[in-house]
Amino acid sequence: xxxxxxxxxxxxxxxxxxxxxxxxAYEYVPVSLIKGEQHQEPHRAKSPAGYVPVLExxxxxxxxxxxxxxxxxxxxxxxxxxxxxxxxxxxxxxHVRALAELVNSGIQPFHNLxxxxxxxxxxGDEKKWAAHFIDQGLAALEKQAKAHAGVFLFGDTFSWADCxxxxxxxxxxxxxxxxxxxxxxxxxxxxxLELPFVxxxxxxxxxxxxx
Amino acid sequence: xxxxxxxxxxxxxxxxxxxxxxxxAYEYVPVSLIKGEQHQEPHRAKSPAGYVPVLExxxxxxxxxxxxxxxxxxxxxxxxxxxxxxxxxxxxxxHVRALAELVNSGIQPFHNLxxxxxxxxxxGDEKKWAAHFIDQGLAALEKQAKAHAGVFLFGDTFSWADCxxxxxxxxxxxxxxxxxxxxxxxxxxxxxLELPFVxxxxxxxxxxxxx
Numbered sequence: 001x002x003x004x005x006x007x008x009x010x011x012x013x014x015x016x017x018x019x020x021x022x023x024x025a026y027e028y029v030p031v032s033l034i035k036g037e038q039h040q041e042p043h044r045a046k047s048p049a050g051y052v053p054v055l056e057x058x059x060x061x062x063x064x065x066x067x068x069x070x071x072x073x074x075x076x077x078x079x080x081x082x083x084x085x086x087x088x089x090x091x092x093x094x095h096v097r098a099l100a101e102l103v104n105s106g107i108q109p110f111h112n113l114x115x116x117x118x119x120x121x122x123x124g125d126e127k128k129w130a131a132h133f134i135d136q137g138l139a140a141l142e143k144q145a146k147a148h149a150g151v152f153l154f155g156d157t158f159s160w161a162d163c164x165x166x167x168x169x170x171x172x173x174x175x176x177x178x179x180x181x182x183x184x185x186x187x188x189x190x191x192x193l194e195l196p197f198v199x200x201x202x203x204x205x206x207x208x209x210x211x
Numbered sequence: 212x213x214x215x216x217x218x219x220x221x222x223x224x225x226x227x228x229x230x231x232x233x234x235x236a237y238e239y240v241p242v243s244l245i246k247g248e249q250h251q252e253p254h255r256a257k258s259p260a261g262y263v264p265v266l267e268x269x270x271x272x273x274x275x276x277x278x279x280x281x282x283x284x285x286x287x288x289x290x291x292x293x294x295x296x297x298x299x300x301x302x303x304x305x306h307v308r309a310l311a312e313l314v315n316s317g318i319q320p321f322h323n324l325x326x327x328x329x330x331x332x333x334x335g336d337e338k339k340w341a342a343h344f345i346d347q348g349l350a351a352l353e354k355q356a357k358a359h360a361g362v363f364l365f366g367d368t369f370s371w372a373d374c375x376x377x378x379x380x381x382x383x384x385x386x387x388x389x390x391x392x393x394x395x396x397x398x399x400x401x402x403x404l405e406l407p408f409v410x411x412x413x414x415x416x417x418x419x420x421x422x
Contacts (some may be wrong), residue, residue: 047314048358049351056284059302061220067355068303068312070281088288091268097282102260105281105316124333132329140260144278147259187301199381 001026002056004046006033008174009023010108011069012053013167016201021158022083023197026055030208033113034198070104073160083158096154099145099161103168106138111175121163127176134177136169142182162192170203212237213267215257217244218417219385221319222263222280224378227412229284232369234408237266239420244324249366281315284371296371307365310356310372314379316349322386338387345388349379351394364399373403381414 003019003026006010014192019026031037031052034192037048046065049160055072057079066075077085086093109115110133115175132197135152169189172179179186192198214230214237216223232235242248242263248259257265257276258368265276266283268290277286289297297304320326321344329338361367378398383390390397403409414420 006297029250039281048354049317057302059220059300062306064302067311068309068316070316071305074285074308075301078304090286091270091277093289094275094282094286097285098277098279099279101279105279105320106260110273110326114347122335122340125336129333136325143259180277197333204358 003027004029004043004056005053006031006038007203007209009033009052010112010167010171011051011104012191013170013203014163015053015067015072015076015167016056016206017198018076018085018160019164020197020201022080023077023085024076028090028207032208043098055164062129070100073163074188077160085158085163087155087159088155092148092154095148096161099141099153100142100164102137102144103164106140107134108171109137109169110134110137111171130175131177133170134172134175135181137183138172138177138179138182139169141165142184145184149184149188151188151191153185156190158195162188165189166192166198198211212241213246214238214264215240215242215254215267216264217242217249218414218420220244220263221323221382222262222315224381224412224414225280225374226264226266226283226287227417228294228374228377228409229287229371231408231412232296232374233287233291235287235291239418243419274360281311285330286375288371296369298368298370300365303359303384307357307370307372310352310364311347311375313352313355313377317351318345318379319382320346322382324419339400341386342388345379345383346392349383349388349390349396350377352379353395356395360399361396362399362402365394369403369406373399376400377403377409379412 036139038052044050047067051067051176054067056065062108066072075084076129112128119126119129145153149152153161169179242254248254255261258278262278266277267276268400271299277283298309322341330337330340355362359365362371363369
């Protein structure tokens with residue numbers, strides 16, 4: 001497998017966490033969002049919409065490209081069910097996916113590069129904008145997580161919800177969110193950051209990382 | 212099952228389409244977003260983050276609540292695999308989920324009520340804001356869909372991608388998106404709107420619909 005991705009991209013980091021947790025080998029291919037490579041060939045052939053991450057896979061001798069972190073995650077979970085990132089019960093799987101969604105559709109879209117550029121273009125303050133949505137979204141996540149949190153965001157097993165949490169808190173700090181207001185989320189983060197597979201997936205550990 | 216939802220909510224409409232396609236009976240419980248009922252008890256007990264839709268289910272005698280349309284969809288697909296909304300191959304499932312994501316995290320978050328209120332509060336024009344993100348997102352969806360579209364958005368079988376497309380085009384018209392610029396999307400929409408199960412799931416057909 002090849003992962004076309006960018007060290008600091010939140011959704012790229014989610015997928016790296018899933019790959020490292022599952023102990024799946026992959027080739028890292030950097031796509032620079034700063035240089036706009038996601039909108040150019042050859043990347044456009046893999047992702048017509050122009051996004052990272054994209055996972056390149058080979059199934060029955062045919063090369064295919066799966067885009068969008070949620071779709072890549074579900075692909076990995078179905079294709080490589082060993083070391084699962086979802087619990088077994090139908091309802092618990094729903095709870096983990098709901099936590100992930102509070103990040104995926106509830107926070108991240110509001111602070112990606114194209115959104116912040118648009119906020120600036122209409123005269124808004126992009127830092128204040130990002131902090132507003134991050135703080136609002138993390139508050140919802142902290143509330144929603146309380147009922148089932150354990151060592152990790154859902155129970156005592158690392159899950160897809162944690163794969164979404166870590167990049168979101170990384171992004172929150174970049175964009176000035178008030179991370180310290182969320183004791184449950186930061187406590188889970190601290191636990192996760194000690195794990196070797198998490199260290200390997202972190203933005204700073206990637207070959208295209210910048211100081 | 213009970214579906215706590217709102218007639219005009221985009222993510223509620225997605226879940227209704229899935230339920231009707233799968234021919235699953237459910238009780239419709241309206242939650243008025245206009246009155247703010249999603250933030251009040253008793254709804255907060257079902258969705259601490261304060262969202263619709265929420266699916267109430269009973270598993271082994273225990274009542275549980277699954278929130279977030281993506282999580283509810285995956286629950287329904289796993290729990291009731293008859294009349295599937297995803298293809299069978301791993302890669303094709305990835306493609307359908309990626310199309311759904313272009314709507315779920317790529318468009319809808321930008322025109323929900325709380326986003327538009329915030330845009331207004333910083334002096335932005337919420338109609339122009341919504342139209343910008345809708346047009347940009349639908350353009351990405353039209354491009355991404357081209358490779359695999361058939362009668363429906365992915366191939367010749369109704370899928371979860373169509374469940375996300377229909378509410379998005381409904382929302383696009385409400386918010387002044389330029390829907391006519393997307394011939395593939397509108398052609399698929401016209402096909403879908405003739406289907407009886409789609410008619411049953413449409414906003415206008417719900418008990419809490421307003422003129």
